[in-house]
Amino acid sequence: MAFELLIVGLNHQSAPIEVRERLAFAEAEVIPALSQLKQAAPSVAEAALLSTCNRVELLAVAPESEQAAQELRDFLTLDRRVNAGAFESALYHLEGREAVRHLFRVGASLDSMVLGEPQILGQLKLAYTQAVQAGTLGMILHRTFHRAFSVAKRVRKGTLIGHGAVSVSSAAVGLAREIFDTLKDKTVMLLGAGQMAELTARQLAKLGVQSLFIVNRTFERAATLARELGGTAVTFDNYKPYLKIADVLIGSAATARPLLEPDDIEPILRERRYRPMFLIDLGVPRNFHERLSALENVYLYDIDDLGRAVANSRAERAREAEKAEAFVAEEVEGFWRWLNGLELVPTIKDIRSHIDRLREGEFQRHRAWLATLQPDERNHIESLTRGLANKILHQVTTELKRANGLVDGVYAAEIARRLLGSDLTAKQAEPDDSEDFFDEDPGRRPLVRGSRR
């Protein structure tokens, strides 16, 4: 094969939080990292980086998958300044159809810690947008991402996988209701305004909380969110005095060391007269020291705990997940057909049969007139059109063969298919609704899009 789609990464199943937090990329780091990757991994033609609390994955397209995988591994080691030994055993390396299947499963939230949780799709879209901005996306990843989005949409609509309280945030809300009888007289404080923290805060606010404090390093973000949710924004240097009135504390700040330790909380507890505190640590690295859990009337859940707490709901959704897996398998096959169609031989074959069909069609259209002709005149027209078709095909074939073996070859094949009207995906029955996801994004139109009908 002239190119290979591959994924190198680790997730919550292969690596514990201690490893993931060392490899995780903050949102702002992704685009620079991708630019860095372009230099660090010369054999990689296309790349994207998906870094969430639950996974760090590099998606790439390269002619030589072994070499590319090595480059990607080295890049992670170098860029994250982590010893390869610390994470290598947790790393998975998926290629081709397995890589496609993996990405589709990730997008459909089938590979999430909490099966069916909705955040991953947004994170995947972000990874896509970031790769577009970094300029590391090419046709194949464009297409793979868009397909992954529409698979996710299909799964969400076609199954009950998104029903019930199985997301991390709703698990947190559920826990809050096990600790507190009502939230109407409680104060919620966000330490860092990460996406998951925001979602949790939204859900809590919907239940009605007495007050909401939002602390964020970027104060504007805190202020915006505070305005929207009816809370109060607090600057990052200034939040400690507010801790004593916080009943629910949600941490999602980017930090290298825990922001709060037992020594910070113990005096606060006394001041609070031991009213319970619910600490939700959504940060990776963790925001709250794990020893806080030992304090009386303090309930600390980190992102792994929340994931575990909803593991039971997972079983109940296994049935729905099976349905979703069937969708994914189907979509992988369809996508795989397209991807393989980018190979030289099938491309030439497809283009030839397509032109033959066109010729056939024209003959059919003019059969009444052709019938009035002499047999030798008909033969002459026949050989004239065949000659024309062969001339066109010869040119295309020569160019494609020249491009073959280079990564560019697959793009040439795709372009040839599109120009000559034998686009594979255009023939697929289901609509490509991936543009729904990117209405707001000017960079959404990929360089080459195959599926406009």
Place this chain on the structure above:
Amino acid sequence: MSTLWLAPALVLYVLAVFLFVSDMVQRQTRLNGYALIALGAGAISHTMDLITRGVQAGNMPVGNFAQSLSFLAWIIALASLVMIVRFKMPAIGAFTTPAVVMALGAAYVMMPNEAHRLPSTLRSAWLPIHVTLAFFGEALLMLAASVSLVYLVHDSRLKAKRSLGMIGGKLPSLEKLDRINYRLLGWGFVLLSLAMVTGAIWAANAWGRFWSWEPIECWTLLTWLLYAGLLESRLAAGWRGRRAATLTIALFTILVGSYLGVSLVYPGKHGGSFG
């Protein structure tokens, strides 16, 4: 003396225990309705037994240790019923009904056959008042201990991060349990105080002195002081949650210990040997 009502009451209570516990342990079942019916039916049967005995004896049926136990079980059963309905927390039934069964089971085994008539010196209007107040107070403190036990179970599940498992969703919130615990403690304490006052008045009427330094009186005074201390620590230092629950259970253990221990080992007037 035996009535036809006691055995059915005991059987119904056992059934209630079984239903409450299975309801709590199994996720999919909705047994608490039946459990409540069993408990209610048991309480009705139990009430009939007490009435029959009271009529036969001509006084409140608390003349001996077995009858007192039976009366205490009845009060706990009633209070559990009220609490389950009022606070909509069937989970508490799984913790209180076993106590009902244990108390009534013991009473059933020990119940003497002859009707127990109190000496005439003690038959006064103060008897039902004192005994009812004391037993209601103790029942509320028992419920407070049950609620505290539920609290500790729930708390340790939340701490162990296994809360959303089997029974997590069926337990009331910690805040609610803590609040109910506080209220039960408060009311139990008030009733216990009133019981001591009325007991003293009754004693003054019957024997001419308010306080006779009986072991049960001393122990009750001691537990009363400890409960006062517990309430004080809540109010002043803000002790709540796990610590308050643990202390509630510890104090109730002392209360039961004094009740059982003193009655069985050193029976004074409160143990049934009135004189």
